[in-house]
């Protein structure tokens with residue numbers, strides 16, 4: 320990579336101070352765990368780092384390894400730790416509930432599930448008033464697919480290229496990144512053009528991308544579809560924002576074709592984007608079904624599907640049951656997450672810190688040719704690295720080197736996009752401006768030394 324101007328950042332940046340002492344760790348060390356993992360865990364578990372770190376403790380936006388070394392967590396366990404690692408108020412809620420009752424089953428009553436459902440629907444617009452709790456994002460999208468197909472009586476589902484909606488055998492069909500695909504039957508799924516302003520052939524022209532949806536319906540289906548699903552900022556695909564106005568146009572087209580519109584808020588929900596509580600609000604639409612997971616539980620295995628009473632009624636004919644979905648501990652934790660994010664004003668905090676971070680990253684872009692694009696909203700940002708800005712050639716090898724270098728410097732980021740050339744910055748929402756500065760300084764330093 321080349322720097323367009325000499326950089327003055329020759330000094331290695333240091334993590335911002337943080338007043339916390341990790342507990343002494345006397346457990347097994349990384350090599351031993353890694354050997355066991357290779358022996359006993361499935362081979363498809365990819366190795367993100369050449370030598371994965373043994374993380375033994377987490378405190379808010381920081382993680383600690385076996386030696387007590389501190390890392391800035393700019394990836395939040397894949398956008399999952401929303402309020403912060405081991406946030407004290409959420410921890411208390413989980414522990415209190417655990418001492419009383421961890422599980423009975425939803426055939427009995429429990430106030431935490433009912434209160435959590437009420438609190439969650441109070442965050443939703445329109446008639447999105449019925450909740451189903453599940454345990455993960457894939458499960459949430461599975462249920463949304465089922466609802467869409469039953470409600471409409473149609474089979475075809477439309478999703479965007481470069482989308483990630485899960486790795487279960489049905490949701491893998493919606494996912495449109497070949498790195499995740501296996502040759503299995505996927506049902507009737509249509510992958511339409513990704514309205515990606517940076518790489519898409521129509522730039523930010525939402526109308527042309529929407530026309531592709533209409534074309535798929537006209538040429539590839541009977542004219543009727545079950546539904547359409549999209550993330551408002553594609554997460555795994557590399558923090559790709561959709562062209563402005565796209566969802567409004569597409570929701571109209573899909574409704575006219577008899578389908579329902581599903582918003583996958585697994586990564587974008589709960590105020591992370593800063594400007595809005597839900598990602599779909601950025602595009603001025605109200606979905607028929609919203610799926611969520613990850614940040615909803617701050618690390619607890621929890622997911623949800625929220626829909627209208629009318630759509631939910633299609634599940635009344637048979638038993639729809641999920642053993643752990645909304646168990647008392649997860650519900651108590653989820654309720655505390657909602658309360659904490661509001662109390663700590665995390666949405667406006669994300670807007671504030673995010674605009675500072677994106678501003679600094681855009682300045683960095685002026686000095687480092689390798690940064691091809693900086694994008695995203697709030698604390699859901701992507702930095703796409705290219706070897707040639709004009710051709711937008713993915714800087715795959717350089718990204719891999721920088722990724723390891725950032726870890727050495729003490730910052731853990733995510734990597735994504737089809738070519739693995741996008742850094743994803745999606746930290747716990749308590750991430751500060753000092754933390755943001757550290758990420759930028761570490762990246763500056765690492766690129767300079769490349």
Ligand code: PLP
Pocket residue numbers: 397454455456457458460483484485486550554555583584585586612613
């Ligand atoms: N939807 C989106 C947007 C995701 O990012 C993910 C996971 O990364 C999923 C769905 C699937 O969630 P899970 O891994 O909890 O099954």
